[in-house]
Amino acid sequence: MSDETSGTRANADDMGDMGGQRDLRDLGDGTRAVRAGLPDPVPYEPALPGPVFAAHYHLPGEPTGPYTYGRDENPTWTRLERAIGELEAPGEPVETVVFASGMAAISSVVFSQLGAGDAVVLPDDGYQALPLLRERLEAYGVEVRTAPTGGDAQLSVLDGARLLWLETPCNPGLDVCDVRRLVREAHAAGALVAVDNTLATPLGQRPLELGADFSVASDTKGMTGHGDLLLGHVTSRDPDLAAGVRRWRKIAGAIPGPMEAWLAHRSLATLPLRLDRACANALALAQALLTRDEVTGLRYPGLPGDPSYAVASGQMRRFGAVVSFVLPDRDRAERFLAGLRLVDDATSFGGVRSTAERRGRWGGDAVPDGFIRFSVGAEDPEDLIADVLRALSAAAR
Numbered sequence: 477m478s479d480e481t482s483g484t485r486a487n488a489d490d491m492g493d494m495g496g497q498r499d500l501r502d503l504g505d506g507t508r509a510v511r512a513g514l515p516d517p518v519p520y521e522p523a524l525p526g527p528v529f530a531a532h533y534h535l536p537g538e539p540t541g542p543y544t545y546g547r548d549e550n551p552t553w554t555r556l557e558r559a560i561g562e563l564e565a566p567g568e569p570v571e572t573v574v575f576a577s578g579m580a581a582i583s584s585v586v587f588s589q590l591g592a593g594d595a596v597v598l599p600d601d602g603y604q605a606l607p608l609l610r611e612r613l614e615a616y617g618v619e620v621r622t623a624p625t626g627g628d629a630q631l632s633v634l635d636g637a638r639l640l641w642l643e644t645p646c647n648p649g650l651d652v653c654d655v656r657r658l659v660r661e662a663h664a665a666g667a668l669v670a671v672d673n674t675l676a677t678p679l680g681q682r683p684l685e686l687g688a689d690f691s692v693a694s695d696t697k698g699m700t701g702h703g704d705l706l707l708g709h710v711t712s713r714d715p716d717l718a719a720g721v722r723r724w725r726k727i728a729g730a731i732p733g734p735m736e737a738w739l740a741h742r743s744l745a746t747l748p749l750r751l752d753r754a755c756a757n758a759l760a761l762a763q764a765l766l767t768r769d770e771v772t773g774l775r776y777p778g779l780p781g782d783p784s785y786a787v788a789s790g791q792m793r794r795f796g797a798v799v800s801f802v803l804p805d806r807d808r809a810e811r812f813l814a815g816l817r818l819v820d821d822a823t824s825f826g827g828v829r830s831t832a833e834r835r836g837r838w839g840g841d842a843v844p845d846g847f848i849r850f851s852v853g854a855e856d857p858e859d860l861i862a863d864v865l866r867a868l869s870a871a872a873r
């Protein structure tokens with residue numbers, strides 16, 4: 477297991493030895509994804525070794541070495557962490573820490589970096605659990621400021637903050653902020669920057685390349701893409717920042733199960749295929765919805781003419797699987813959802829099966845009653861669009 481000890485740092489070197497093959501940086505996304513995090517081939521062993529189920533490891537003598545106790549490290553996590561690191565920053569030394577969920581990953585950054593007297597800037601239109609986080613942070617004496625994602629409005633409350641938290645595109649409104657610009661200003665003001673990259677995934681945008689200190693995601697969504705597990709991760713270039721996050725995982729014990737970590741690694745191989753299909757379908761759906769009179773407030777960052785399009789095009793390589801729009805009222809939205817045959821009425825997004833929901837049913841998001849968040853899957857676009865248009869017409873009657 478000694479080849480596992482150095483985490484993602486070993487990856488660039490490993491690939492450099494591949495008989496003069498291309499540098500990891502130059503590989504296409506598909507090639508990188510199918511090979512990401514795999515150990516060097518061992519005769520008669522599988523390419524991706526199975527999940528390691530261990531609460532503790534043989535540990536004679538001094539308790540040092542890569543694997544001591546199951547809450548601290550696990551070889552299945554190590555491989556997944558390398559794989560995610562290769563997608564987040566191809567060919568570069570970064571460290572990734574995987575968690576039991578996206579919220580565990582977010583909490584690890586926030587609680588490892590902030591203490592009483594610090595100020596943090598959050599988006600006011602981000603993931604719906606951020607207000608819960610705010611409540612906790614304020615109870616610990618952290619000052620929490622919020623501003624919208626669009627128009628880089630978080631800049632206006634940055635002064636003296638220790639951490640700037642971005643979510644772009646934000647969920648569910650799909651506004652986008654200019655990460656490079658916000659990072660430049662934040663760093664000049666002495667603040668660290670974390671980006672919640674859940675919606676885009678590292679194949680949609682690479683926050684570290686845009687200058688962020690932390691790339692954070694819920695891998696429950698598009699990263700793993702089958703709607704069958706919860707997981708999260710944090711990636712950083714800075715070993716000290718990563719160590720703080722890793723330490724928080726040990727303290728809070730927010731660790732992923734080995735089976736989930738293994739399934740996630742297996743799923744990463746198809747991320748480019750799934751995402752390319754979903755993005756193409758999402759654009760086609762958005763274009764079809766443009767022609768409907770009952771649809772207002774249509775948003776997709778990849779749709780030319782969308783308010784997010786210009787900034788998104790400057791920092792994203794794929795625009796994601798989520799389309800949002802507004803139907804005239806709650807009843808119409810519910811009839812539409814009930815009339816869909818190929819789309820499940822369910823929350824979450826980024827899965828191979830399309831899902832949609834009336835977002836207002838949760839409370840918490842500032843959205844109209846008829847607001848639909850639509851996550852586009854890997855179906856054939858003709859089938860999907862026909863189903864949506866038919867359900868829209870049926871809901872109008």
Ligand SMILES: *Cc1c(COP(=O)(O)O)cnc(C)c1O
Nearest residue numbers: 577578579603647674694696707
């Ligand atoms: C779902 C989501 C989270 C939370 O992730 P979990 O895996 O459910 O804990 C955080 N941020 C965004 C943008 C999300 O969509």
